[in-house]
Amino acid sequence: MFYLYGCSQRVPIYINEIMAKISKAARIEAGNLMEEAAEVFDSCVQCGMCKARCGVFRVLREEQYSPRGHGDLLSAKVQDKIIFECNMCRACSVSCPLNIWVCDGVLKCRQAMVLMGKGLKGNEEMVANIRKTGSPFGKGKIDRDKLYCC
């Protein structure tokens, strides 16, 4: 079982288990995307210098939500909804001495997860609303208590 760097949390989802349930074309594309996501972190030295700038980590204070934690997940080609806990601000890359663009890996992993039907329900609802009505909240109705993340 895979453990995240810096904490004892076990990650329950292995990519092979998910990929067995999807079509061949989606499986190939998702596999390629996960390969590319892992490659983004090939040169990561686990220094953690990216963490201090990450707004998500500064609020949640757990390694798996940090840029380095995301890198650990992606390097191991593990998919988890944690990967959606990133606002794509690129602040972490400013601090990275190796100029690693964490967002690039995060985005590829998200694309792979959506391909395999593992995206966020809220996001799917938002996209469906926009396609149907032009509004993320649905036709003529804005529920300001509802939040969506990217």
Ligand code: SF4
């Ligand atoms: S891009 Fe994501 S991981 Fe990097 S600092 Fe911003 S929220 Fe954190």
Ligand code: SF4
């Ligand atoms: S700063 Fe760069 S090299 Fe260091 S842990 Fe973060 S991503 Fe890896």
